[in-house]
Amino acid sequence: xxxxxxxxxxxxxxxxxxxxIECRSLDFQATTMFWYRQFPKQSLMLxxxxxEGSKATYEQGVEKDKFLINHASLTLSTxxxxxxxxxxxxxxxxxxxxxxxxxxxxxxxxxxxxxxxxT
Amino acid sequence: AQTVTQxxxxxxxxxxxxxxxxxxxxxxxxxxxxxxxxxxxxxxxxLVIRQEAYKQQNATENRFSVNFQKAAKSFSLKISDSQxxxxxxxxxxxxxxxxxxxxxxxxxxxxxx
Numbered sequence: 001x002x003x004x005x006x007x008x009x010x011x012x013x014x015x016x017x018x019x020x021i022e023c024r025s026l027d028f029q030a031t032t033m034f035w036y037r038q039f040p041k042q043s044l045m046l047x048x049x050x051x052e053g054s055k056a057t058y059e060q061g062v063e064k065d066k067f068l069i070n071h072a073s074l075t076l077s078t079x080x081x082x083x084x085x086x087x088x089x090x091x092x093x094x095x096x097x098x099x100x101x102x103x104x105x106x107x108x109x110x111x112x113x114x115x116x117x118x119t
Numbered sequence: 120a121q122t123v124t125q126x127x128x129x130x131x132x133x134x135x136x137x138x139x140x141x142x143x144x145x146x147x148x149x150x151x152x153x154x155x156x157x158x159x160x161x162x163x164x165x166l167v168i169r170q171e172a173y174k175q176q177n178a179t180e181n182r183f184s185v186n187f188q189k190a191a192k193s194f195s196l197k198i199s200d201s202q203x204x205x206x207x208x209x210x211x212x213x214x215x216x217x218x219x220x221x222x223x224x225x226x227x228x229x230x231x232x
Contacts, residue, residue, distance in 0.1 A: 043210060043222045091162065108220060110164035
């Protein structure tokens with residue numbers, strides 16, 4: 001089946017620094033990638049939708065200058081948490097849908113997630 | 120606004136028994152897709168089952184089946200012959216007018232040996 005690789009799985013950074021998380025589709029072309037945030041014991045909250053070659057669309061309340069998303073190719077999207085603060089500590093998950101796959105026709109494929117801890 | 124409600128924050132079931140997880144939603148769309156995802160302690164999101172709203176027949180995937188009631192906007196998941204490996208968070212997640220999954224609040228399922 002389709003595989004989405006997310007890296008790193010865990011990262012600890014100091015307050016004020018930036019962290020980049022990568023999401024790669026390994027065996028299909030991902031025209032659309034989604035970034036989610038999940039707090040402990042809570043559901044997934046969609047942060048933004050990125051389409052290859054265009055600017056990401058952010059959900060209401062998500063700071064686009066803080067969470068920079070780049071989707072430069074059909075296999076890679078990155079999320080950069082800039083000037084990280086302890087409240088940014090969370091679990092971040094990406095998912096991808098592919099070329100030729102209609103809405104709902106093919107389920108989204110999820111990465112394994114990244115646990116970010118800001119000290 | 121499109122909403123998804125999972126009214127059971129936690130459920131438990133005896134191993135080998137059957138359990139049903141409920142999900143209701145609200146949408147004005149007529150064509151959409153519904154999913155159940157499982158998130159075990161590893162936190163990997165795993166697709167359990169999928170249902171197309173235009174299909175009247177309920178989807179079945181081995182021990183997992185759904186009861187889809189379109190008029191009632193209900194999409195429950197039935198797990199038969201529960202196994203220890205079924206222990207996880209279960210999320211109901213429809214796709215309405217676009218490709219975005221809308222996740223419910225989740226139900227934590229515990230399997231009692």
